[in-house]
Amino acid sequence: MGNLLGSWRFREPNTVEECDSTWGSDSESDEPAAEEGQRHFRLRQPGGARRHEPAGREGERERGPGHGEEEEEEEGDTERHKFIQQHLTDSPESNPKMKRSFYAARDLFKYRHSYPNYRKTRPLNEYRNLRFYLNKIPLVPDGIYIEEILTKWRGDYDKLEHNHTYIQWLFPLREQGLNFYAHELTQDEIKEFQSTREAKRRFLAAYSLMLDFYGIKLLDKSGNARIARASNWQERFQHLNESQHNYLRITRILKSLGELGYEAFKAPLVRLFLEESLCHSTLPNMQYSVLEYFVYTIRLPATRRRLLRYARQHYRPAHAFLWGPPPKKRGGGGGGSTGAGSSGIRAPAPTPEQQRRGEESTTSISATGRIIVP
Numbered sequence: 001m002g003n004l005l006g007s008w009r010f011r012e013p014n015t016v017e018e019c020d021s022t023w024g025s026d027s028e029s030d031e032p033a034a035e036e037g038q039r040h041f042r043l044r045q046p047g048g049a050r051r052h053e054p055a056g057r058e059g060e061r062e063r064g065p066g067h068g069e070e071e072e073e074e075e076g077d078t079e080r081h082k083f084i085q086q087h088l089t090d091s092p093e094s095n096p097k098m099k100r101s102f103y104a105a106r107d108l109f110k111y112r113h114s115y116p117n118y119r120k121t122r123p124l125n126e127y128r129n130l131r132f133y134l135n136k137i138p139l140v141p142d143g144i145y146i147e148e149i150l151t152k153w154r155g156d157y158d159k160l161e162h163n164h165t166y167i168q169w170l171f172p173l174r175e176q177g178l179n180f181y182a183h184e185l186t187q188d189e190i191k192e193f194q195s196t197r198e199a200k201r202r203f204l205a206a207y208s209l210m211l212d213f214y215g216i217k218l219l220d221k222s223g224n225a226r227i228a229r230a231s232n233w234q235e236r237f238q239h240l241n242e243s244q245h246n247y248l249r250i251t252r253i254l255k256s257l258g259e260l261g262y263e264a265f266k267a268p269l270v271r272l273f274l275e276e277s278l279c280h281s282t283l284p285n286m287q288y289s290v291l292e293y294f295v296y297t298i299r300l301p302a303t304r305r306r307l308l309r310y311a312r313q314h315y316r317p318a319h320a321f322l323w324g325p326p327p328k329k330r331g332g333g334g335g336g337s338t339g340a341g342s343s344g345i346r347a348p349a350p351t352p353e354q355q356r357r358g359e360e361s362t363t364s365i366s367a368t369g370r371i372i373v374p
Helices: 002-006 075-086 102-112 128-133 146-152 157-162 187-194 197-213 233-242 245-259 263-279 284-297 301-314 352-357
Strands: 216-218 227-229
Touching: 102 284, 128 187, 128 197, 146 197, 157 197, 157 233, 187 197, 197 216, 197 245, 227 263, 233 284, 245 263, 245 284, 263 284, 263 301, 284 301
Parallel strands: none
Antiparallel strands: 216 227
């Protein structure tokens, strides 16, 4: 029996639907009162995408549980997304149909399930992430200690933008990134890290450092993790909207928060990015990344549902929203469809006047983007 259990491997999902359990127990009132300490999503200051490539790709050499979050992008998918967002016409048949990324869904499925088929371990004296955070070793290959980063790099936005080796050290994961000198986390190292006050203090300082780089300030380091725009948010948001490789960094930061015991810090940040990209149009290029990646780093399905419901209310055009619940199937013969598209959002019921006309049998889209069912 022991050998059988030892050789057991988790069956990996083969479709986006198998990867996404968000709507498996869909309910408008299924969220606990104090879920993950998340009750403060509102921004303190009201105001006024490019394809984001996941860590793993089929057919490439495995490097630990994932392939790192900063892989090159697939230009075909990038152009398809831009085309649909910018060139919607009255006829949905004239445009290619946008789809969710299986590679992103699989990567984040593995992350949320703690890499079920990953069995790598390191000896205690190889806990380089923890030793780096204790200021005992520098990051490699730059030879910089964490105290220098935390005290001298804050506000040096050019350095934070153009240096590409520090991010894997500041926000370690249980997967290999592009800096192969950085070591993956292990479960044992995570336990040691979470029990070391000095390491946790510096980790929160590193998080605050990156938020400042993005134009955000951390108001509360407790379980509420409240955040708001920083005083220089307009300049930093403009940069963030244009410098889209930072979306890959943000995915890593969110993953690392969850690995090191700060799961409650994720939802306020994701909610802020949803508001800025969907409501205020300050980060329009981030829309795809926040919905396809950032939301799905959150492990609790109820929290993901709350964020996606909010996003669905503000996403335009509404019929193109891909992240809602799947269509519900009816039993029996002829009534198998609910009128929901691939996004899971139902088209409005036909009016009596439309039913009388009966001129066409296909769905069309008006110039305002509203779905019309003749």
